[in-house]
Amino acid sequence: PVFKYGSCEEDISDGDMTFEQLRAEKEPDFLELEDSKRVSWTVQYGRVTKPISSPAKQKIAQVKEEIELSKEFLEGLKKAKDKRPRCFVKPTVAGKSKGIAAYKAILLSPEDAAQSPKPICLFPARDGQMYEMRKNKLGVFVTPTNHIHELSEVRAGFQPALPRIPHELFKRILAFFRYYTEQEHPLEVMVQIYWDSLKKRFLVVVPYQHVSGVEVRVPEEQPGQLDEERFYYYADVHSHNIMPAFFSEQDNRDELATRLYIVVGRLQRPSPEIRARISNGGKFLEIPLEDVVEVSQAEFPEYWTASVAPWFTANRKGNAL
Known part of the structure; x- marks a missing residue:
């Protein structure tokens, strides 16, 4: 069976779970599934669509098997060109009934x-x-x-349609920025990130630019501009060399196009400052960097913890000793 919601699909490895358990598992990724009373389920398998009457009791694998043994499914399979149809498990969220008074x-x-x-x-x-x-x-x-209950609740944010920018690719961008930070006179520089819709990967472009220690200017006319139908202009990333990472008033004037923007500062440090935001037609919202860039987390062997013992304990009254 395959969980399918919108454009998202994922194989369901544990068929013994109920539909309600699947809802709880997917809720962190799809907040609209939070209210179980508003979520209904169907299983679409071949030419059969079966509504689920008891999501908290019915198990996914059992429903799939019931459909496979049904006359409707077997007859539909004989007529279908695809003899190996996929079994889709689909949630549907009912809209809240707001309504508006007659007056x-x-x-x-x-x-x-x-x-x-x-x-x-x-x-x-x-x-x-x-x-x-x-x-x-x-x-x-x-x-x-304000607080007009007839209107829908809306939460500002960004839902990327593309994968996160690979960690290794972003590390190369940081190395490029550090190179110009380590000059006798530290310079600001920028790169552009494109999505190659044909090869399904990100591409870093360094545009021709005029730079100084506090400013980057990119002429509109650039040699060898990319095909807009294939390459999607996804993000601008610029450095602040040794200065803090912040979006300046000049950035606010320049970053009007609807895309992603990232600024990197304190590049003289082992861990630089990095901030990300979206521009929605010149209206800005800062977002967590990990939403759009893969952030690598370092790990250590678990046995290292065996040699660590806290020097304090607590007495019966809860005071540290």
């Missing part, structure tokens, strides 16, 4: 709200704030409002 309306402008017959109207304004308009015999009242 309220959500509109696009204050003009629409003023013309609406509804006594309570909600609408957005240029400042990004939602406003509430109430109309009665005394007049028209307009105030800012």
Whole structure:
């Protein structure tokens, strides 16, 4: 059986688990699966689609076997071109029923709200704030409002459609940055990261650039520009040499395109400072570096811990001795 949700697929190695156990396992990756009451399950196997009535009791392997022994499945298999269909286990999340009261309306402008017959109207304004308009015999009242339960909850963030940037590739970028940090006059430099959609791998491009100790300028016209249909411009990575890693006002003016941006500072240290953010049409949000770059974790032999004993213990009152 194969877990399938959206564009994600993964073989289910333990068929003895229930559908509810599978939901709990996948919840950290798909937060919308958190509420079990809103999640329903189906198993699609060949031409058979079977709804799951008791997710907490029914086991995945048992349902798969029941379908395989069914007349509908066997007859469908005879007619199908694919004699080895895959068994997909699919969750579906029901939308929350928000609704809106008959006396309220959500509109696009204050003009629409003023013309609406509804006594309570909600609408957005240029400042990004939602406003509430109430109309009665005394007049028209307009105030800012928030926590509008009729609207969906939205969490800002970035969900990459591509793999994380390989650790080894990012190490080469850091080595390149360190080379210019170790000059007599440390320089800022930058690289661009592209995704090769044909070979399914990342490509680092060093554009022609004018650099100084505090600034990088990349001319718009570049020799040998890549084919945009094949190569996706994914990220800009630039250095701050010995300075801290931060996004400057110049960065805010330059980084308007919707993509990923990474800045690296304190390159004179063994572990530099690194910060990452997305630009959504010039609106910025910092994100954890490990969301987009493979971060290698060093390990040590477990037997090393056998020689380590804490020098303090606790007495019965909980005080350190």
